[in-house]
Amino acid sequence: MTKTLFTSNSSSLSDTKKIASEVVKYISPGSFVALKGNLGAGKTQLVKYISEQYGVYSVSSPTFAIVNEYNGTFKIYHFDFYRIKNENELIDLGWFDYINDENAIIFTEWADLFPALIPASCYNINIINDNPENRIITLEKIE
Amino acid sequence: MYILGIETSCDETSVAIIENNRVLVNLVSSQMFHKLYGGVVPELSSRAHLEQLFPLIRESLKTAGLQIEDIDIIAATAGPGLIGALMVGYNSGKTIAHSLGKQFFPVNHIEGHMFSGFIGRENISYPVLNLTVSGGHTILSVLNSPTSINILGSTLDDAAGEAFDKVAKLTGMGYPGGPAIQNYASKGNEGKISFPVASLKSKYDFSFSGLKTAVLRYIQANYKNGELPGEDEKSDIALAFQNSAINSLINPVKFALKNHKFRSLSLNGGVAANKKLRESFKNIAEKNSLELLIPDFEYCGDNAAMIAIRAKLLNDSGVKINYLKYEPFPSFRSEFLENNM
Numbered sequence A: 001m002t003k004t005l006f007t008s009n010s011s012s013l014s015d016t017k018k019i020a021s022e023v024v025k026y027i028s029p030g031s032f033v034a035l036k037g038n039l040g041a042g043k044t045q046l047v048k049y050i051s052e053q054y055g056v057y058s059v060s061s062p063t064f065a066i067v068n069e070y071n072g073t074f075k076i077y078h079f080d081f082y083r084i085k086n087e088n089e090l091i092d093l094g095w096f097d098y099i100n101d102e103n104a105i106i107f108t109e110w111a112d113l114f115p116a117l118i119p120a121s122c123y124n125i126n127i128i129n130d131n132p133e134n135r136i137i138t139l140e141k142i143e
Numbered sequence B: 001m002y003i004l005g006i007e008t009s010c011d012e013t014s015v016a017i018i019e020n021n022r023v024l025v026n027l028v029s030s031q032m033f034h035k036l037y038g039g040v041v042p043e044l045s046s047r048a049h050l051e052q053l054f055p056l057i058r059e060s061l062k063t064a065g066l067q068i069e070d071i072d073i074i075a076a077t078a079g080p081g082l083i084g085a086l087m088v089g090y091n092s093g094k095t096i097a098h099s100l101g102k103q104f105f106p107v108n109h110i111e112g113h114m115f116s117g118f119i120g121r122e123n124i125s126y127p128v129l130n131l132t133v134s135g136g137h138t139i140l141s142v143l144n145s146p147t148s149i150n151i152l153g154s155t156l157d158d159a160a161g162e163a164f165d166k167v168a169k170l171t172g173m174g175y176p177g178g179p180a181i182q183n184y185a186s187k188g189n190e191g192k193i194s195f196p197v198a199s200l201k202s203k204y205d206f207s208f209s210g211l212k213t214a215v216l217r218y219i220q221a222n223y224k225n226g227e228l229p230g231e232d233e234k235s236d237i238a239l240a241f242q243n244s245a246i247n248s249l250i251n252p253v254k255f256a257l258k259n260h261k262f263r264s265l266s267l268n269g270g271v272a273a274n275k276k277l278r279e280s281f282k283n284i285a286e287k288n289s290l291e292l293l294i295p296d297f298e299y300c301g302d303n304a305a306m307i308a309i310r311a312k313l314l315n316d317s318g319v320k321i322n323y324l325k326y327e328p329f330p331s332f333r334s335e336f337l338e339n340n341m
Helices: A013-023 A043-052 A087-092 A095-099 B029-037 B046-064 B083-100 B109-114 B160-170 B177-185 B209-222 B231-259 B275-287 B305-316
Strands: A002-010 A032-036 A067-071 A075-080 A104-109 A122-131 A134-142 B002-007 B014-019 B022-028 B073-079 B103-108 B128-133 B138-145 B148-154 B264-268 B291-293
Touching: A002 A013, A013 A043, A013 A134, A032 A043, A043 A075, A043 A104, A043 A122, A087 A095, A095 A104, B002 B046, B002 B083, B002 B305, B014 B046, B014 B305, B022 B029, B022 B046, B022 B305, B029 B046, B046 B083, B073 B083, B073 B109, B073 B305, B083 B103, B103 B109, B103 B305, B109 B128, B109 B138, B109 B264, B109 B305, B128 B231, B138 B231, B148 B231, B160 B177, B160 B209, B160 B231, B177 B231, B177 B275, B209 B231, B231 B275, B264 B275, B275 B291
Parallel strands: A032 A104, A032 A122, A075 A104, B002 B073, B073 B103, B128 B264, B264 B291
Antiparallel strands: A002 A134, A067 A075, A122 A134, B002 B014, B014 B022, B128 B138, B138 B148
């Protein structure tokens, strides 16, 4: 079941920052957050602002590293599937250990590339940036 | 003295042997695909590293005309990187060293890049202003000595190499993005298009996310329904992007040169293969009378020769490491890395 928690418009970085503080009200350790949106949609930027709410100010893109780990108020794993070629690569790097870490919040960019690996219960953040002046950001809960 | 280096932090499996400053052999798995796999790109996995590592070690010894007993020091990447990948190279290297009673050095992957321009060179003049630019890292640092490194700044979002890859993808220029953009840019018309250069509060930091978005906006505004630019337009976009990316990289370098005294200037990492960036560094070095340290193309991407040279510099500095105390770690930092100046 998919439940839409909110939909907001962002036309600036400060709007995105406000949306990040809204997202934080819903998620907690053990949460899995899947981010969907095209190249340049602002997925990393949103994770950066959300992580700041947990005291982590050094988030950068995980595209090449595949996963970055941070220790803030909670442990944060920031994944990016962009460079992943098949599910085995993720399983090999310990995917199930990461997603079973109850003390961590997991953000995964390009999660829609490997839907079979996404936990049944999770949050989706969809970012639509078809209009250059405005991004539409939606938070959904999947159960 | 012979040093065997092993690098398995991410995609590449690499093994090298150096004799003092000279590289005897440097084998990198992706360059051996045809030989090992008949052209099929193996998956990114610890198993792939495991399958490739020992054939590469045997091949490197054969090429160098050495036996494993002839090696004096074994060095392997301890991080940063993917834990499963790191463990393969690190534990193999540590085990070989321990069983033969040789010294083992855990090496930081980024420090390997930072000192890769020292390959084949003697008597480096410190301090060195150093820019490391790769797919995953964009770091401006000061090398005071082999055992003292200050980080001045780094990327706030995307690494430079990632920006090259993603912009090449957005515009249909192909993969890998670095060579594709360089190639298109060489045919572009100067001044036809321009993209912004990030202006940041922290003058030593970098940002490439805004530049990526600027290219995206340009494509969205000029090409509808997923249409891609034609060949001539791609060249102009590539040139504009490359100019902006290079300016974003050299502005913090120029700012550092204004504020501190250096004797050498160094550039390394995968993006250091970009010819325009190399030229820019050459000009800056000449203008400021600095010794220029840029590795040959072969040592720009991930490679084991830089891991071996890093271990050599540490050993020459008298660093003693009780390697049994170290484990590979995804966010490994060495004791030689200090905080901001």
